[in-house]
Amino acid sequence: MRFEGTDHYVADSELQAAVNAAIALERPLLVKGEPGTGKTELARQVALATGAPLIEWHIKSTTKAQQGLYEYDAVSRLRDSQLGDDRVSDIANYIKKGKLWQAFVAEERPVLLIDEIDKADIEFPNDLLLELDRMEFHVYETGETIKAKQRPIVIITSNNEKELPDAFLRRCFFHYIAFPDEETMRAIVEVHFPKLKSRLLANALKTFFEIRDVPGLKKKPSTSELLDWLKLLLVEDIDPDLLNEKDPNKLIPPLHGALLKNEQDVMLFEKLAFMHRRQQRGPQGPGGPSGPTGPVA
Structure with missing residues (x-):
């Protein structure tokens, strides 16, 4: 599985090498560069070139790392219990799978885009260290452990709005997309x-x-x-x-x-x-x- 650009995306030799190195090392590819230099589009084109499904997680200032794993809707469960709904007997009915969960259980090896990670709180990258490293996480409400069927190709973009933690950077393959000549x-x-x-x-x-x-x-x-x-x-x-x-x-x-x-x-x-x-x-x-x-x- 090698990336050599596509008919719709011009990738220079250094960018191609970075993508292929991250795939070979099975490490997230951290891509930085000026806004508008094609960082987000890179993930889409890698998915297109490799025939892999694409899962996109667009980060906002309010996004928490837990949302990438799952969210437990306790309010809906309480409401349904008051209404006598039979669904309340199975807590799994109130757990919403996050983007990492979707990537971990995908039948085909997917491309997971974590877009503009620097928009989130400074602790956001650190909160994902274990999950991205071990490719598993625990669901406390159900007691199950979700393990990746195969490591997804993870592409993380940043506009350099804030510095990322050293512990997070050590786990990534880094590439800076220079502005095109x-x-x-x-x-x-x-x-x-x-x-x-x-x-x-x-x-x-x-x-x-x-x-x-x-x-x-x-x-x-x-x-x-x-x-x-x-x-x-x-x-x-x-x-x-x-x-x-x-x-x-x-x-x-x-x-x-x-x-x-x-x-x-x-x-x-x-x-x-x-x-x-x-x-x-x-x-x-x-x-x-x-x-x-x-x-x-």
């Missing part, structure tokens, strides 16, 4: 827009990377935002030459709302346009360096 980005775009005209692609990529290089940008546009922007350029049939517009009044690219995601960055570009206009006019007033009347003879 222009050649790799071109390959990614061509996967999604195979018939895109070369001039539009070249001008769009030039503009995109110029925006990312602007100093002081609060949120640099990501790969997913570039793809959204290209889709809009095609829908609106934007002239490729407009993307290389040198008019200081038009420094912000067309449909920039797909690339610039907050008012600070939009204001930054407006400020740059204003400064550019001032430089174009020069320091003199409307009448020349000495004022409206010019130099005195």
Whole structure:
């Protein structure tokens, strides 16, 4: 079982090696990188490439590790007992299987995605150490032990919002997805827009990377935002030459709302346009360096 990318996902040799190493070592693959660099999509494409079922666990700030194992609904059981429901005699009726439980009992070896683990409480990764290491856990309400039929391929993503515990990191194979260079980005775009005209692609990529290089940008546009922007350029049939517009009044690219995601960055570009206009006019007033009347003879 080896991963070599798919027709819908461009994975460089280092990322392929990381996925295959994690599979061989039977350790979770911890993937970090800028938002929008394809970390979540990686798990989906690994499942697609290996023919494995995909189980997704998307983490929120309120998510607890226990929810990945199971949840016991004591309130529903109490209510049913008051109503005389026969289901109350079997406590298993009130236990909801979590994503890890589903992965452990899957008939086929699944891909388990634990998405954005850094959103949860700092203790969340530590609370999963034993279960991910031994691939088993105990259900106290029923007294049973759930053991994995086969180790799932575990892919864990992080946006680096907070540091993860050392004990957790030791149990993972780590890979950082660097932001694609222009050649790799071109390959990614061509996967999604195979018939895109070369001039539009070249001008769009030039503009995109110029925006990312602007100093002081609060949120640099990501790969997913570039793809959204290209889709809009095609829908609106934007002239490729407009993307290389040198008019200081038009420094912000067309449909920039797909690339610039907050008012600070939009204001930054407006400020740059204003400064550019001032430089174009020069320091003199409307009448020349000495004022409206010019130099005195």
